[in-house]
Amino acid sequence: MLFSKIFRQDTSNMNYPLLISPFDIEFSEMNPAQAREHLKWFISQIPERIKLLSGVSAIPLDYSDASLIHLWEWFLPRVRSEKKSNEEMSKELSVVPEWLKETYSTDPSHTNKLTKESSVLAIDISMYFSNMFLNKYPMLKWSVNTKAKKYVYYNKPVISGFGKQELSSVDVVINLTRRVAFDGDKDPNGLFNLYSVWSEYIPND
Template sequence: MYPIIKAPFEIIPLEIMTKRETDDYFQWFISQVPSRIEILSTYYERTSKERKSSLNLSQDSLITLWEWFVPNIQRITKTTEEIQEEMSNAPEWLKEEIENDTLKFSDETETMIIDIGIYFGAVILKSYSNLNWGVIRKPRNYVDVNQPVIVGFKHGALNPIRVVTNCALQTIDEQLNNKKLYEVYNIWSKYL
């Protein structure tokens, strides 16, 4: 079983965090980066026929990692309560889609997505020294407000966890594209 990530404090919705709460969360997140990459690498070695040294933060390692991850994606059925909660917070035009989307990623898959996002971010940071982890605090309705993102791009910030989540969702509906993360890396490289 993949080790689930847990914060040592209660996580409230990021968009309503105070500056201090955001700073505490960000510092905790950054402190977890090396250990989460190690957890991912160790689990990768244990569940594949490859050495963990294959995950060497190179661009090409994104292909190896994605190829391994896709068969490990697990989705489970949402509870009626989860669907109703999502619908209560959604605009009217989106409610039918939410009602029909009855699956979600398992906790294990969610944690793997977070760790692969952290790894993806580390690959980008290793490649481009002018980029850093940071936080966008305003506007409050910004999709990645108060979340750890990579800053330094010409047109915005990159949320690597959101990128991996979106790639995983796209992969469910497509055939395996083991270059998915590699291709996204190349797209973002053009925004420097």
């Protein structure tokens, strides 16, 4: 996903740098070498993105459980959505089954999307979320699946070591953010609860 270089946050006068991917290509279209290069790039961005997030939120990101709660509390009122363009909707509806199109085209969770601002903050939060696990559990590591094309996280950065599960921190935090925007989920413990759920997948050995 590509972003503009700078956005102006709706709730402040502070400029916040967006995450700029050097890969102008969908994950499904990457070859194995590109997917591995993207993973290296993604990992290299994490320290600076966490530093930026800590600065804009004024929350000490010290890898404590409480930091997840404070960070999500700060983020909740900053989650915004906007209507998709006609072009975006037409593209999506072109692959939706005919019987589902009417429902799809009137469901706010499909006709709207997270704003670029909300998305980039969610991605930065996901990076901190991933480091919470990596710092605490040395058996976990970044990886990328470049072989199973039907795999939901094909070519995406994931953390392996959760038994048979792999964690795509970006996807799970974006999904949680969508629940805030479209389902009204305002639970300040949402991110911590997600961390607790995934912690259960880690083998005790």
